[in-house]
Amino acid sequence: MSFLEYIKENKARYEDELISFLRIPSVSTEPSHDPETRRCAEFVRDELSRIGMDNVAIYETARHPVVFGQRLDAGEGAHTVLFYGHYDVQPVDPLNLWTNPPFEPTIVGDQIYARGASDDKGQVFLQLKALEALLKTEGKLPVNVKVIIEGEEEIGSPNLEPFLEKYREMLSCDTVLVSDTPMYDYGMPSLCYGLRGLCYMELEVTGPNRDLHSGSYGGVVENPINALSRIISKLKGEDGHILIDGFYDSVRSVEPEERKELARLPFDEAARKADLEVGTFTGEQDYSPLERIWARPTLDANGIWGGFAGSGAKTVLPSKAGAKVSMRLVPDQTPGEIAKLFEAYVKKITPPGVIVKVTDLHGGLPAVTPIDSAGVRAARRALKEVFGREPFLTREGGSIPIVNSFLKILEAPTVLMGFTMPDQNAHSPNEKMYLPGFHDGVRATALFYKELAKEAK
Amino acid sequence: MSFLEYIKENKARYEDELISFLRIPSVSTEPSHDPETRRCAEFVRDELSRIGMDNVAIYETARHPVVFGQRLDAGEGAHTVLFYGHYDVQPVDPLNLWTNPPFEPTIVGDQIYARGASDDKGQVFLQLKALEALLKTEGKLPVNVKVIIEGEEEIGSPNLEPFLEKYREMLSCDTVLVSDTPMYDYGMPSLCYGLRGLCYMELEVTGPNRDLHSGSYGGVVENPINALSRIISKLKGEDGHILIDGFYDSVRSVEPEERKELARLPFDEAARKADLEVGTFTGEQDYSPLERIWARPTLDANGIWGGFAGSGAKTVLPSKAGAKVSMRLVPDQTPGEIAKLFEAYVKKITPPGVIVKVTDLHGGLPAVTPIDSAGVRAARRALKEVFGREPFLTREGGSIPIVNSFLKILEAPTVLMGFTMPDQNAHSPNEKMYLPGFHDGVRATALFYKELAKEAK
Numbered sequence: 001m002s003f004l005e006y007i008k009e010n011k012a013r014y015e016d017e018l019i020s021f022l023r024i025p026s027v028s029t030e031p032s033h034d035p036e037t038r039r040c041a042e043f044v045r046d047e048l049s050r051i052g053m054d055n056v057a058i059y060e061t062a063r064h065p066v067v068f069g070q071r072l073d074a075g076e077g078a079h080t081v082l083f084y085g086h087y088d089v090q091p092v093d094p095l096n097l098w099t100n101p102p103f104e105p106t107i108v109g110d111q112i113y114a115r116g117a118s119d120d121k122g123q124v125f126l127q128l129k130a131l132e133a134l135l136k137t138e139g140k141l142p143v144n145v146k147v148i149i150e151g152e153e154e155i156g157s158p159n160l161e162p163f164l165e166k167y168r169e170m171l172s173c174d175t176v177l178v179s180d181t182p183m184y185d186y187g188m189p190s191l192c193y194g195l196r197g198l199c200y201m202e203l204e205v206t207g208p209n210r211d212l213h214s215g216s217y218g219g220v221v222e223n224p225i226n227a228l229s230r231i232i233s234k235l236k237g238e239d240g241h242i243l244i245d246g247f248y249d250s251v252r253s254v255e256p257e258e259r260k261e262l263a264r265l266p267f268d269e270a271a272r273k274a275d276l277e278v279g280t281f282t283g284e285q286d287y288s289p290l291e292r293i294w295a296r297p298t299l300d301a302n303g304i305w306g307g308f309a310g311s312g313a314k315t316v317l318p319s320k321a322g323a324k325v326s327m328r329l330v331p332d333q334t335p336g337e338i339a340k341l342f343e344a345y346v347k348k349i350t351p352p353g354v355i356v357k358v359t360d361l362h363g364g365l366p367a368v369t370p371i372d373s374a375g376v377r378a379a380r381r382a383l384k385e386v387f388g389r390e391p392f393l394t395r396e397g398g399s400i401p402i403v404n405s406f407l408k409i410l411e412a413p414t415v416l417m418g419f420t421m422p423d424q425n426a427h428s429p430n431e432k433m434y435l436p437g438f439h440d441g442v443r444a445t446a447l448f449y450k451e452l453a454k455e456a457k
Numbered sequence: 458m459s460f461l462e463y464i465k466e467n468k469a470r471y472e473d474e475l476i477s478f479l480r481i482p483s484v485s486t487e488p489s490h491d492p493e494t495r496r497c498a499e500f501v502r503d504e505l506s507r508i509g510m511d512n513v514a515i516y517e518t519a520r521h522p523v524v525f526g527q528r529l530d531a532g533e534g535a536h537t538v539l540f541y542g543h544y545d546v547q548p549v550d551p552l553n554l555w556t557n558p559p560f561e562p563t564i565v566g567d568q569i570y571a572r573g574a575s576d577d578k579g580q581v582f583l584q585l586k587a588l589e590a591l592l593k594t595e596g597k598l599p600v601n602v603k604v605i606i607e608g609e610e611e612i613g614s615p616n617l618e619p620f621l622e623k624y625r626e627m628l629s630c631d632t633v634l635v636s637d638t639p640m641y642d643y644g645m646p647s648l649c650y651g652l653r654g655l656c657y658m659e660l661e662v663t664g665p666n667r668d669l670h671s672g673s674y675g676g677v678v679e680n681p682i683n684a685l686s687r688i689i690s691k692l693k694g695e696d697g698h699i700l701i702d703g704f705y706d707s708v709r710s711v712e713p714e715e716r717k718e719l720a721r722l723p724f725d726e727a728a729r730k731a732d733l734e735v736g737t738f739t740g741e742q743d744y745s746p747l748e749r750i751w752a753r754p755t756l757d758a759n760g761i762w763g764g765f766a767g768s769g770a771k772t773v774l775p776s777k778a779g780a781k782v783s784m785r786l787v788p789d790q791t792p793g794e795i796a797k798l799f800e801a802y803v804k805k806i807t808p809p810g811v812i813v814k815v816t817d818l819h820g821g822l823p824a825v826t827p828i829d830s831a832g833v834r835a836a837r838r839a840l841k842e843v844f845g846r847e848p849f850l851t852r853e854g855g856s857i858p859i860v861n862s863f864l865k866i867l868e869a870p871t872v873l874m875g876f877t878m879p880d881q882n883a884h885s886p887n888e889k890m891y892l893p894g895f896h897d898g899v900r901a902t903a904l905f906y907k908e909l910a911k912e913a914k
Contacts, residue, residue, distance in 0.1 A: 196672060200770040209734040214757045215653060215855025218785050219697070219749035220738040225758035225780070229689035236683065238808060240676070277666040281677040282810040292676035300671045301682035302773050307760035308781060313657040313819040315783055315855075316759050323682070324765060326772055328675050351695060353739040362770040398672025398772075 003133040007442050010133075014442065015112070015435065017047075018125050022105040022114040028064055028088035029155050037151055040087045041065045044124075044149050051132035053147065059167070061159035064088060064151030068170075071131075073140035079374065079452050080144035082173035082412065084402065085124035085180065086153035089116035090427050097429035110435050117433035118420035123179035124149055126419060126438050130445035142453035146173060153180075157402055164409040174457065175375035176406045177448075179441065181418035182426075184265060184392050186434070189383040189444075191376060192416035194294060194395030195403055197329035197366030199338040200302075203228065203346065204322045204357040212317040222353025224321040225306045231356065232323060234349045236299045240283035240292070242327070244345040247297070247338065252331045252368075254287070254295045261393050262290050294395035298328045324361070328397065335363025365404045367414070368395075374455035375415040382447035383417070386440050417448065460590040464899050467590075471899065472569070472892065474504075475582050479562040479571040485521055485545035486612050494608055497544045498522050501581075501606050508589035510604065516624070518616035521545060521608030525627075528588075530597035536831065536909050537601035539630035539869065541859065542581035542637065543610035546573035547884045554886035567892050574890035575877035580636035581606055583876060583895050587902035599910035603630060610637075614859055621866040631914065632832035633863045634905075636898065638875035639883075641722060641849050643891070646840040646901075648833060649873035651751060651852030652860060654786035654823030656795040657759075660685065660803065661779045661814040671774040679810025681778040682763045688813065689780060691806045693756045697740035697749070699784070701802040704754070704795065709788045709825075711744070711752045718850050719747050751852035755785045781818070785854065792820025822861045824871070825852075831912035832872040839904035840874070843897050874905065 001009070026040035027033040041058055044067040048056045053069030067087070072080075092102040092115050100106040105114035116122070127147075134141050148171065150160055164171060184190040207224040208217070236242050254262075267290050269281060283292045292298070306321025308314040327338060343358040350356045369376065371393055383391035396416075403414045419441030425431045458466070483497035484490040498515055501524040505513045510526030524544070529537075549559040549572050557563040559572035573579070584604075591598050605628065607617055621628060641647040664681040665674070693699050711719075724747050726738060740749045749755070763778025765771040784795060800815040807813045826833065828850055840848040860871045876898030882888045 198672075198772070200772070207735060212733070213855060214755075214759060214783060215655075215785060215853070217733075217750065218757045218854060219740045219753055219755040220746045221733065221735060222737075222739040223757045225761050226689060226693060226756075229686040229758065229761070230695070232683060232686035233690035238687070276669070276674075276678065278664060278678060278810055279812075280679075280809045282679045282808070283676045289677045293674065296676055298671075298676040299683075300675045300680045300774050301686065301764065302671060302771060302775070303764035303766045304682050304686070304761050304778065305766040307758065309760045309762040309779075313781070313783070314759060315655070315657070317757050318759075321761065322766075324770070326671060326770070328672060351739070352737045353735055355736075396672070397675060398670060 001137055003137040003446050004443060006133045006137045007439070007446065011439060014129050018112070018122065018438070019105045021121050021125055022116055023103055025103045026088050026151065027091050028152055029091060037064050037088060041067050041151055044087050047128055048147060051128055052135040053131070059163065061163060063159060066151070066163050067149045068147065070146040071135070071141045072144045074142060074144045074453070077457065078143050079175065079455065079457050080146065080173040081175050081177050081449070081452065082146045082148065082171055082410065083127055083177045085127060085149045085178070086120050086151065087124060087149050088151040088154050089121065090119070090154050094429065099430055107435070111432040112435055113430055113432045115431055117431050118424040119426035119431065120153065120180045122433040122438055123419060123441065126441035127179055127445055129442045133442065133446050134449060142449050145449070146171060160402060161405050161409065164405060168409060171410055173410060173412050176410065176412050176414040178414055178416050179418050181396065181416045182420045182422045182424065183418060183437070184394055186421055187387070189387040189389065189391040190394045191379055191383070191391050192394050192396055192418070193371050193376065194368040195366060195400050196294070196397055197333060197335060198326060198362065198364040198399050199329055199335040199342065200324065200326040200362040201339060201342055202322065202324050202359040202361050203231065204320060205231070205354050206320050207354045208317070208319055211319050214315040214317040217317055221317060222351060223317055224354055225318060227351050227354040228304070228306065228321045228323055230351055231346060231349055232301055232325065235325065239285065242297065242299050244341050246341045250332045250337065251297060254291055258295070259291065262294070263288065265290060265392055265394070293397040295330060297330050297333060299325065301325050329366045331366050331368045334365060339363065364399045364401050367403045367407065369413045369415065373413055374452060375413065378451035378455055379415050379417050379448050381451045382444045385447050386444040419444070458594055460594045460903050461900060463590045463594045464896070464903065468896060471586050475569070475579065475895070476562045478578050478582055479573055480560055482560045483545050483608065484548050485609055486548060494521050494545060498524050498608055501544050504585055505604060508585055509592040510588070516620065518620060520616060523608070523620050524606045525604065527603040528592070528598045529601045531599060531601045531910070534914065535600050536632065536912065536914050537603065537630040538632050538634050538906070538909065539603045539605065539628055539867070540584055540634045542584060542606045542635070543577050543608065544581060544606050545608040545611050546578065547576070547611050551886065556887055564892070568889040569892055570887055570889045572888055574888050575881040576883035576888065577610065577637045579890035579895055580876060580898065583898035584636055584902055586899045590899065590903050591906060599906050602906070603628060617859060618862050618866065621862055625866060628867055630867060630869050633867065633869050633871040635871055635873050636875050637857070638853065638873045639877045639879045639881065640875060640894070641851050643878055644844070646844040646846065646848040647851045648836050648840070648848050649851050649853055649875070650828050650833065651825040652823060652857050653751070653854055654790060654792060655783060655819065655821040655856050656786055656792040656799065657781065657783040657819040658796060658799055659779065659781050659816040659818050660688065661777060662688070662811050663777050664811045665774070665776055668776050669774040671772040674774055678774060679808060680774055681811055682775060684808050684811040685761070685763065685778045685780055687808055688803055688806055689758055689782065692782065696742065699754065699756050701798050703798045707789045707794065708754060711748055715752070716748065719751070720745065722747060722849055722851070750854040752787060754787050754790060756782065758782050786823045788823050788825045791822060796820065821856045821858045824860045824864065826870045826872065830870055831909060832870065835908035835912055836872050836874050836905050838908045839901045842904050843901040874901070876901070
């Protein structure tokens with residue numbers, strides 16, 4: 001029996017087992033769920049053993065453990081893939097918005113509803129089922145495969161980097177495979193090859209040393225809210241161009257070939273605007289909306305405060321005002337460098353009469369995987385085989401920090417090959433997974449390993 | 458005995474009686490104090506009777522009553538002055554910052570400490586003692602005098618306008634006299650002849666219909682905080698000039714004579730900046746700081762909010778952001794007209810992709826009393842007689858709404874002749890009144906009535 005026949009014959013069992021996995025309420029952020037989260041790690045460990053992985057073990061961390069397994073059948077000359085996923089899930093609040101209980105998986109039509117169905121248990125499980133199909137029909141894997149499934153992704157993976165550092169040798173690999181992103185849409189297979197980075201800053205503007213009566217000092221004392229508004233308004237032009245000196249110096253331009261590829265993707269601007277109830281999309285008009293979201297850096301104020309925000313009128317000239325401002329970065333910008341440019345520019349444009357304190361709160365590197373790597377080539381062929389069409393190459397406007405951890409510590413690029421759909425309510429009530437996508441994912445993953453074996457290392 | 462001798466002989470008794478007045482905790486905003494506030498109105502009523510006023514009565518309002526009395530000895534051909542004051546006081550919080558209990562008046566050196574000592578019981582009482590001195594020594598007053606002492610000034614005088622409307626005939630007068638402002642400084646008698654008005658607006662900027670992830674939409678969806686910052690930054694130039702179309706059209710210019718008068722006033726800019734810990738004073742450099750505070754319109758954001766204001770980083774692109782923005786007005790600007798200009802201008806400068814809601818929260822007319830009126834001339838002579846120097850003509854950067862009520866309903870200009878000092882902690886812990894100023898005030902007020910009688914009506 002071929003592995004594809006095996007996958008077809010075992011569909012029902014695969015779904016039953018997925019249901020067992022989804023029943024475990026492994027909410028990592030809630031200490032009251034810790035025993036269940038532990039039980040979930042043990043479920044993954046047992047599953048890895050059952051499908052035939054070697055060296056299966058639970059590795060303790062400061063909080064929730066990482067589950068490991070590997071098969072190194074292909075030998076030293078072959079590719080080594082590290083599959084990464086997570087067995088923990090988001091909290092379920094608000095519970096009253098769920099149609100079915102979040103930990104009682106329910107199939108309605110083609111969708112299975114449960115917390116974690118798409119993020120990330122469904123995707124982890126299809127990966128394991130692909131390995132099972134190959135191992136049970138061929139007795140070995142076509143490339144070397146290592147698996148780590150962590151339990152802290154939904155709380156920011158605080159112990160993943162220490163784990164990668166500690167077991168750097170054991171985890172060494174050529175390619176990291178992650179199934180934690182959606183497809184571009186139903187029937188539209190996609191590979192995500194780019195993520196934006198982040199530089200998140202806080203501003204605090206101080207004027208007088210105490211709140212003043214605006215009647216007594218309005219006209220001579222600089223108002224921190226007015227000053228802060230002026231600063232923010234000078235960070236970005238009305239055309240969406242960021243005005244910080246040197247901001248674009250390291251921005252890798254979007255190549256014509258990539259623009260052509262992105263232009264292939266349907267983007268229903270009218271429908272999106274209607275959904276958000278905005279009259280127009282703004283930003284750099286020289287770039288398409290998808291290019292602006294995925295491939296161009298941006299700047300947004302994420303919060304602002306100062307003075308009197310209650311109801312009615314209070315004539316205060318406040319002592320302080322503050323804001324949070326973040327920038328999404330693209331290669332080859334770095335958060336450290338951008339933070340420096342931001343601070344220098346803010347100091348330059350700060351009006352007289354106030355002082356400004358700039359704090360670097362958080363940063364993450366942007367990441368772009370070369371789209372002509374062995375891993376991406378193998379994934380493209382596998383997806384085309386399963387879906388009958390060339391996969392779309394996509395990027396994400398947000399950040400997935402672990403991708404940079406893998407690059408930094410393991411020196412391996414990541415292939416982001418996901419099989420959920422954009423409407424599957426990850427992090428929201430009524431999370432679901434499209435079951436045909438689950439089975440497509442099993443096949444595509446098995447084919448990916450077969451295709452990768454054909455690539456020169 | 459002359460009235461001046463009477464005042465001199467009765468100094469000790471005046472202070473004792475003031476202490477009795479200050480003992481009554483007439484905190485108008487606190488319902489638990491209502492019986493005391495009532496008792497305070499009765500104290501004033503009894504005092505008016507005792508000094509010899511006619512038609513003394515308590516007039517009920519929807520909350521705290523107004524106390525009335527009059528003496529119309531001078532007859533129909535003579536000037537009629539309406540003296541206005543208030544017997545209610547501010548709350549005492551934070552109580553722990555008071556050195557002495559706020560309702561146990563304590564004399565330390567030349568100052569008497571108590572809630573209401575300067576605002577406004579001390580000033581009301583010196584007015585009544587001036588009337589007493591004239592009545593007890595001359596048997597009548599040199600001009601007609603009506604007195605209203607209200608109990609709701611510290612809660613915004615909600616029932617004063619209805620009272621003025623209802624008793625318009627009874628209260629008809631040529632001049633209103635108010636003792637509720639400070640002198641410019643110790644030894645510097647002053648008459649306040651100008652108050653700024655107010656136009657207080659609220660802005661609400663709406664972008665998308667829900668909070669978005671800044672990674673998923675940053676670059677195409679206009680950010681309400683960025684948009685709001687842009688709007689606020691365009692309201693006023695860096696030179697302090699307000700950019701709202703037509704804003705200055707009704708601004709009465711500061712005449713050379715007035716500028717000369719204001720320039721006479723000492724203004725220690727270095728000391729003020731050091732006190733507030735600001736490096737520089739901003740605003741319209743063509744005007745002196747006092748001119749900017751008193752005689753020029755200004756614009757200040759009083760509050761701003763939107764998005765995430767907690768600690769740490771949250772990458773939200775918020776649906777809404779808002780701000781409160783107020784403008785101090787000068788003659789002949791009106792809050793209604795300015796609110797319209799403000800809204801039209803804000804709509805004009807609102808960037809695409811957001812909508813803005815503009816709400817007119819509150820307004821007050823500016824007021825300038827003609828400085829060559831009979832009342833002002835009489836007050837100038839009286840103050841010069843008592844203090845040995847020409848009084849300074851001052852304005853206030855804030856607003857005293859009742860001045861416009863008197864103008865509107867009684868069609869009478871107000872003379873603002875105050876005798877407290879700028880350091881007397883009105884509305885703050887350890888409120889006090891400078892006792893020599895109290896006695897100077899008694900004499901100056903009595904002389905004011907005598908001088909006014911010399912003026913043609």
